[in-house]
Amino acid sequence: MPADERRQSLLDVSVRVFAQRGYERTSVAHICKAAGIGRGTFYEYFGSKHDLFRELLGEHARRLLERMEPFYRKGVLPLAGGSVQDLVAARFHEIFAHFREHRDIYNIFLREALAKNAATGDLFRLIQNQQIAVVADELRQAMAIGVIRKFPDATQLATFLLGGVMHVAFKYLIDESAEVDLDALAADVAAMALAALAPAR
Amino acid sequence: MPADERRQSLLDVSVRVFAQRGYERTSVAHICKAAGIGRGTFYEYFGSKHDLFRELLGEHARRLLERMEPFYRKGVLPLAGGSVQDLVAARFHEIFAHFREHRDIYNIFLREALAKNAATGDLFRLIQNQQIAVVADELRQAMAIGVIRKFPDATQLATFLLGGVMHVAFKYLIDESAEVDLDALAADVAAMALAALAPAR
C-alpha cells in the first residue's frame, strides 16, 4: 500500500480505537491489528504512539475549525431573508450533526484535556476558544440589530450557550445505546435558546 | 494505625493522586508512596487497584448527592421572602463553590465517564441525572408561579442550564493557573441566566 494511504489508514483506524479504549488502554498492537499490519510497520509512519496521537488531534483540530469556519461565517447576520428562528435552528442542527459525526474525536479530546496533557489541553482550549469567539461575534451583531436581547458580556454568553448545547448533546451522545432523533433534539434546543434570547416584546 | 483510619487515609490520598495523574497513569506504588505505606499493605485493605477506585467513586458519589440534596431542596420555591435574583445568585454561587471544592473528583468522574467504564459511567450518569432532576423540578415550580418564562420541557431546560454553568466553570477551572474570582463569576452568570429566563415583561 502506498505510504500516504497507509498513513491515513492508520490515522483513521486509530481514532476509532482510541475513542473505544482511551489513549492509555490502547496499545500499539491494538492499532496495528485493527489496521491489519505488523507492529513494526507502525513505526515506519509514526515515531511513537504519542506522535500519532498528537498528529491525530492536530489534524482533527484543523479539520474541525475549517469546517466550523464557513458555517459560522456563512453570512447570516444581518439577516438576509430568513427568520431568526430558522437561523438558530440551522445552527443548532449543524452543531448536533457535528457532534454525532465527530463523537469519537470529541471524546478523545475532552478526555485528554481533562487529563491535563499540556499539549492536548492547549489544543482543546484553542478550539473551544475559537468556537466561543465566533459565536460571541455573531451574538454581538445580533444584539446590535436588536434580533436578540442585549447582554453585557457576549463572550460569557457564548460560553454559556455553547456549554448548554454541548451538555444536551453529551447527555445523549455519551452512550451509544441511547439513539435519539438528533433533528428533533436540535429543533427543541434551538427553540429553547431562542426563547431565552428573544428580545422583550 | 487502626485499620479504619488507614483505609480512609488511602481513599483520601488516592483521590489526589488519581486526579493528578489519571487512573491509568497512577500505579499502586504511587498511592502507597503518597500514603507512606509499603506496597504489600495496600492489598490488606483493598483487593485490587480497581477495587479501591470503585469504592472511591462510590463513596464520593454518595457524599456528593447527599450534600447536593439539602441544598436543592432547601425549600426555596415558592419564594419565601428573597427575590428571584437572590435565589439564582445563591444557587450559582453554590454550584461554582462546589466545583472548586470537588474539582479533583469531578475530573476523575468525567474522565472515567468518557472512558466508558461501564460501572463508572453509570454512576456518573446517575449523579448527573439527579442534579438535572432537582433543577428541573425547581424550574417547573418557578414556571408554575410565573417567576420565569414558560418552557415546554423542563428537563431539557435544566440540562441546558446546568451545561451552560458547567461550561463556564470548566473554562476557568480546568487549568489551575487561571485563578478567577469565583464569586464575581457566579454573580455574572446568574445575572445572565436570569435575564434569559426572565418572563416577558
Added chain:
Amino acid sequence: MPADERRQSLLDVSVRVFAQRGYERTSVAHICKAAGIGRGTFYEYFGSKHDLFRELLGEHARRLLERMEPFYRKGVLPLAGGSVQDLVAARFHEIFAHFREHRDIYNIFLREALAKNAATGDLFRLIQNQQIAVVADELRQAMAIGVIRKFPDATQLATFLLGGVMHVAFKYLIDESAEVDLDALAADVAAMALAALAPAR
C-alpha cells in the same frame, strides 16, 4: 535475599557479563539470568540498565583509586632501605596484579571511554590522570635524589611509562587464552624500565 545482598550480587554478576559481551550486547535478561532472578526484580534495584552501569563504573573507580592510593603513597621514596630495583619491581608487580584482578572492569572502562560516553569517558580520564599524577610525583622525587636520570617533563614521562606497562599487560591480558606468568612478566618489564631510567653511570 536481603536487598543489600541482592544489589551487590547484581553489581558483581554484571561486571562479568558486561566484560564478556560488552554493554550493548548485554541485555537485562542476560544479567538477570546470570544472577538467577526474574527480569522484573532487576528494576527493584536499579532504575535502568544504564543506571546499574554507571553505578558499577563509579563504584569500581572509587575502589580502584582507593586501592591505588596507599600503594603509590606507601612511602617508598626517598628510599628507606630497599634498592631502586626492588621498588620498581614491586610497583610493576602490583600494577600487573591489579590488571589481572580487574581485567573485566578495565576492559569495560576502556571500551566505554573509546565509545565516548561522556560520563564514562570523564571517569576514565579522571582515573588515568590520577594514576599518572602519582607516578609523576614519584618520578620527580626519584630524579631529585638522583635515583633515576633527569627528564624535563615528569608527567609526560609517567604517561609514557604507564602506557608502556599497560600495553605489555594488554597484549597478554586482552585474550584470556594466553595465560602468562605475570610475576615473571612484571620482573622483566621492571628490569627493562629500570635500565631505561637508570642514571648515566
Added chain:
Amino acid sequence: MPADERRQSLLDVSVRVFAQRGYERTSVAHICKAAGIGRGTFYEYFGSKHDLFRELLGEHARRLLERMEPFYRKGVLPLAGGSVQDLVAARFHEIFAHFREHRDIYNIFLREALAKNAATGDLFRLIQNQQIAVVADELRQAMAIGVIRKFPDATQLATFLLGGVMHVAFKYLIDESAEVDLDALAADVAAMALAALAPAR
C-alpha cells in the same frame, strides 16, 4: 552511480558513522541516510551489516599495514647519514601523524578488539604484532651497532615503547576537543624515549 563507486562510498561513509556511534549503536538506516541511499540498496552491495563491517576492517587493516610497511622498512638502519636523534624523531612524528589521520579506524579497531569479536580481535592482534615485530627488528639492529643500550628481549621492549607512544597519543587524541601540537608532542616524546634508550655514556 556505478556499482564500484557506490560500494566504496558506503565503505567510506560507514567508517565515520561507526567511529562516531560504535558498531552496535549504528543502524543500517544510519549508514544509508549518511550515504544518501534507500535502505534496500544497502543489501545490493553487502550481504549484511556485519559483512560491511568485516570488509571495512579488512580493507583498512590492509591499507594500514601497507602504509606502515615501507615506512618501517625504509632502510634506516644501519644508519645511513642521519643521527639516531633524527631517526627516532621522524618515527614518532610519523606514528603520531598516523594516529591523527586514522583516529576513526583505530577507535573502531580498539573497541572491537576489546569487545572480543573473534574475527576483529584476531585482525587487531595481527596488526599490533606486525607493528611490534618491525620495531623489535629495528631495535635489534640498533642494539647490534651500539646505537642504543642492550636489552634482553627486543620484542618486549618494542611492545613497551609502542605502548608508551600510543598512550601519550591516546591521552590527547581520545577527546577531539583537546587540540594539541602533534609535531611538538612527537618531538618531546622522541627526546624522552631517546634519553631512555641511550647507551651509557
Added chain:
DNA sequence: AATGAATGAGGATTCATTCAT
C-alpha cells in the same frame, strides 16, 4: 541499479499482584 514498504524477533521497562516473614 534502486528502493521503500513490511515485518518479527528482541530488548528495555512498568506494574499489579503474591507471599513468606
Added chain:
DNA sequence: AATGAATGAATCCTCATTCAT
C-alpha cells in the same frame, strides 16, 4: 497489622533483513 522482595505478563520501540516493483 505490615511489608518488601519477587515476578511475569504486557507494552513501547528498534532494527536487520526481505521482497515486489
